[in-house]
Amino acid sequence: MPHPSPHLSPHPSLNPSAIPLAARLERIAPFHVMELAKRAAELEAQGRHLIHMGIGEPDFTAPQPVLDAAARAMADGRLQYTSATGLPALREAIARHYLDTYGVAVAPSRIVVTAGASAALLLACAALIERDAEVLMSDPSYPCNRHFIAAFEGRATMIPCGPAQRFQLSAEMVRAHWSPQTRGVLLASPSNPTGTSIAPDELRGIVAAVRERGGFAIVDEIYNGLRYDGAPSSAVALGEDVLVVNSFSKYFNMTGWRLGWLVVPEALVAPVEKLAQNLFICASSLAQHAALACFTPQAQAIYEERRQEMRRRRDYIVPALESLGFRVPVMPDGAFYIYADCSALSDDADRLSRDLLEQAGVVMVPGLDFGVAEPRRYLRISYATSIENLREAVARIRRFLAVSA
Template structure:
């Protein structure tokens, strides 16, 4: 029986190769090999007990019905309060939409702002799904090559250089996946001014903002109400599988986003929303901050350890839990090298192919969202294997 033809946009969306690689690593582990997973962009921590307790209370209280499409009033007020306490920025709860993860928020943003054929600036390398959100709404991801000289981040100069007919805005990430680098706030301000002056939109993905290590984090919301910000409970709050995020939009556009959410998603998970209220208690904040310090400790171990092995780290990450590693000393094909390390050292890393077109064969992404014990064991395995490899 013939199948119906697929929409042409499906050809523009490539498989998420990280997930394919993780499947191979798990298949190898299933054969009994002690694979160390340094490929997964997910905290090894889970939601703390007080959040789980809040979930249980919400379940027993019957909070399982639809909520408003933009989330519960209580959670939106809690998020607004967190912006005031942590970043010193006043945000009206009416500008906040709770979403089905940051992915739901980015999808809504592209649905609302991207017309067919519109071009959207984003960095290359960058998180692959961001390209695909734009493509899913028939927009065109305009990839801007970035490298160590700009900390793998966009600059105002690059916006000026790459803005052309058809460009409508930019989708940025700070701190970013796969590089773990942040936009200096002055540079972000300049970027916003450049885009604003051209009548474009700026969306900033701040999903890793809470996991910033070297300087006090600052939200792009401080740059004006026209900047759209996306965040999530997945990374700093360690609730990946709960699929809960949010976005902050201009007041005048909030009804439009709410309308789209009503039709596309109905509402975010009611139970996850009720449980997430516990994330903003002083007790929870103490836990999350202690875990942030643990991520910093892991970064401070793994970066010099990789450099000692000859795996160059051209830019030290200041956020998230990733290191973008230059493996060119050992291979001119990071995909083949990642497969070699998986098969021979049982260490799973992600090749750069997933993250764009700018020198992907040169780089690997390492995630240090795992225990120090695992990181130390991974370094030992890599040291032994790379040493044997060079002597062979």
């Protein structure tokens, strides 16, 4: 009997459960809403028709000028790596956008094009956060933002912000909660999940309070193009030391293209570029060439029409929800979310969201993912769907409430 080849000798199989995991994973919570999403998928596979008011994605796709630009880039073979900071032409276009929209001059050299806003936040956190550094954030807030901090072994200090504060941090809160371990703040304006913005004067006060303490301010503005009330404004106007994150996903309707940008101080350009080179090489070259068309007059006209449509939906759904017994304690002024108080209908938003899914065929997201301050009191409701769907959702919820009363 021949001896087995030494190259074919059996090896003990690796036991996946024995692979040691990094301790930082304990600080990163799973998405509760994913279980809801899985159940929704099961119901749709069974033939149920659902109305999705939970997903944080515009129902519009990239407009034709953007698709045409992508097709030209593919036909011309412009698909090679770009600089880690992005195409010079795109950085210049973004700089012109700040000047045209907000009246603020931003040097293109300060703009780093990234693989989505998530990559921008990842780069900002990698550059600024060390082990055990504390970063102040509002509660509620988008969960991934605090998880970026945890990924670099920092600590997100969640400060409860209720309707009286428009669910946002204030300068007074920043001063009251700043500790020797605090290194900065991470803000979102307009915010997911609340759709509320920080008033310009308040934001200016927050930045001043952080600056006085030698900290950093990161402002997530990925919904900034989707504002419906007040004059356009951006944190880029508050000083070169403010880091601003933005994205082509929401206002520009390019979610799956994974493209965003980060505005940094000149002193941080080289360190962030070094990180980008190592972590991502560059953002998608195809998406970058396509995004150049976002700033053409043709595309801008389409985006403005869509923004007005989002506003029309907001103006319909807020009073419609209140007629059902929900309370909207703060009128959302941006994004496409409502943080609705459902305590008059249920003492558990999580259970209510499941009942609405199973019995009414309407998908809404409970507050559990967004913080620990009264998460069972609120539902996050997205109006990024057609007005016809919104009307049908209201009718379904009305029938559900009548039966369950």
